[in-house]
Amino acid sequence: MTEVILWRDYGRPETVLGTRSGPSLATVAEFYAEGARHAVLPSLVDLAADAEASTVQSLTLVRELTAWGIAVDWRLRLPGDAEMWPALGHLHPPAEVVDHPSIRDQWRSSYHFCKCVDRHGPGFVEIRDFRSGRLRKLIISDPRYRQAIEALRDGPPLASLPAPIARDLISAGLVGLVGARAWWLPYRVRRWPLASDII
Template sequence: MPSRPVDVDAAGVRVDLSRDYDPVAARLPGMALGTRHLAGACTPAAAGWYREGARHARLPAPVDLCPDADAASARAVALLRELTAHGVAVDWTARCHDGCHGDGLFTHLYPPTRIDGDPDGTATAGWRNAFFPCRCVHRRGPGFVEVRDRRSGSLEVVTIDEPQHLAAVAAAAEGVATDLVPAEVRRDLVGARLVVERAGHLWWLPTRAYRWPFPALIV
């Protein structure tokens, strides 16, 4: 049963930005870029911060990963997707109470500093050790979206070219109300682990390939 839609734009995310991820360098004059309160689209915001010189971000509030996460955490995950895509290091805390951190759904995002709900740190260490840029990445072509997904450990390639599916992918980048997406499209995208349903909205998970960190055939 889909969760009840909420006004996700009313859920802000606080972000502290810096030009450097090294704590010592970040304390030097001119390195801090200040605190931002994201209340709009994540994609242009993250791109703008990167152009300003941001290479490190800190999310002070924990980000819930579980299916009952609120709108603020859902938007924070979308922001993490965009920051990861731009190569920005992120200091953040994940929070999980039902063990969902173990399914690998979010392990293509920049690893959290810790996971509340992972008392021995095993999941946190596994996430950090397995992470690499473009672990689950998509690129757009004329009339299709290709996803290259290595979250399971092996490469899975998914090509999306049906008009309804492409429309849902575009809308889910910033969150689209679940009931606006046809049930069969929602089932396909959720089943492929390309979207998650949070706060009554669907959210796109793969990062964008703004540039290749390795030769393309390796990714």
């Protein structure tokens, strides 16, 4: 599991809650309930390395911390094709993008909450994706796809998913790949922070 240091307040030593492990949905909900509003990932998230499982765990932890509105300090190394970063631009901006300070600055200046999210209703998943600069809305009601989405939240091996469904979700830009693992990119919101026709 990925380690994270939790704080009640940003940068105030007296508010540290200690070191925990993530990244499950339930675990991060517990972090929030405990009072965590700031988190630090001590280890570099290295998309250029071979450690697929730990990298996906770290990315899903950042996704879940972002979903709960917990500010997270993390460091990222991108693979050779650093231009893939906008696919991650809905996550809380990293404190450092190794060898790419301009990407870090772009990320920070373009970030806003609810940039790529999903919301679950009875029998459907609604996705709102603003990463391209234009709002794209998708409704997924097919139970096979909804089941795949739930499986993807923890970053399973890509081969464990039905190939046609995985291909569709990847081509829609909703699934990230780290080596042989796949993970769901949008983060879940429980209620819209603004009127639903605004975001």
